[in-house]
Amino acid sequence: MENTKAIKLIDKILEDLDNTGINTDTLISDIKALRTYAIEEEAPLVVKVLRYAYEHIEENGSFFIPMPEDDDEILDENGETIIDAEETAAVVDPVESLKYVISLTRNLKNKTNIADLKAYKALLLDY
16 A cells, blocks of 8 residues: 555554454454555455455454465475365464465555455455
């Protein structure tokens, strides 16, 4: 995002996640505030992902969506499957995944960020 207040809010959310983890009281209101900046910047993908994220947290008390790269198999050093895609949800780090999705909103000109936001949208809808 280009709004300096939005960037400061992203930094605050990331810092809060580092310090207190997923504290639903402040986290949900901060994500809702960040969503208003996305509306102002006319970024519909970000608006939807942020809404789906805070609704997911409200319903589940945490963030159980894996990072997009976590959808693949996890291999050991010999190339053998340790955990397949169906089991990756069991090893999701809610704080790291949420930090990643929030950090993606910082630079909406990056094609990889947009692709990962689309992946998060799909994962949130499928949950």
